Amino acid sequence: MSPKAKKGKNSITPHLRPVARPRSPTPPESPPPRSLPPETMDVTSIRNELLSALRLDVAAMFKAELREALAETLSSIKTELLAFNTELSSSLSAVRQDVASLKSTVSDVELSLSTCTDDIVALRAKVEHLTQEAAKMEDKCDDLESRSRxxxxxxxxxxxxxxxxxSAANVSKLLMEAFSLVKEPLIDRSHRALAPKPAPGNRPRAIVARLHYYNDCNEILRKARELQRITLRNMSISVFPDYTPKTARARAxxxxxxxxxRGIDGVRFGILFPARLRITYAGVQRDFTSPEEAKTFIKTLNK
Known part of the structure; x- marks a missing residue:
């Protein structure tokens, strides 16, 4: 039976029991097998028990140290988690307040946008109405200005x-000579066009004259359409109606x-007031307010 080792605090003291020596048996016929001496067996057992005990002590010490390290680590982690949780809670509270404030602001903005949208719709309708009225007023003003001319x-x-x-006297004499009138037409006033005086050699400014009687004006314009360009006193003059700028651009x-x-036979045409081209061909009369439409019609005539 192997000896038992008594564990102390820092040392292990083996307690060996006396081993009774067996009586020598009767020698057998064959030689007995060799065995280790008792001293060698005791040392090996002690060594094994010491290693086993040392392993247990090292494992216990390692477990204790590991447990302490884990406890400290867990304690620090818990502290950090608590601090993070506190900080996160305060941050969430601030975020909730900001979100609530934003919701209130968005609600106010939605209400304002809804009001603005309604106002814009109403203003758009008013603007469209005023635009139509402005166009009508512009046409009326142009018509009144044209009538005054x-x-x-x-x-x-x-x-x-x-x-x-x-001067009115000079223009009156010029018109009587140019159109072979019986007497000089009565002119209320006449003046040059309101433009800077041209340099010598450039085209002179037009003369605007107002006749006292409409019949005289109508007769002069009728003869001017027939004669086109008139040569008088070593100068070539033309007489046209005094249209407003808008009407003049539209007619031009x-x-x-x-x-x-003019290059198509059998076609009669003329511009009606304010700016409408009338074309008569083969007994068919058509009016055009756009030059593009008139050009398209002329292409059909050329075919």
């Missing part, structure tokens, strides 16, 4: 050498179309 004529080509060339847009119509 019905007795006006515009004379182009009269040089500006004589400062009195635009048909200049190219009128040149195209």
């Amino acid at each position: 019905r007795q006006n004529i515009r004379i182009i080509g009269m040089p500006e050498d004589d400062p009195n060339s635009a 847009a048909f200049t190219e179309v009128r040149h195209l119509l």
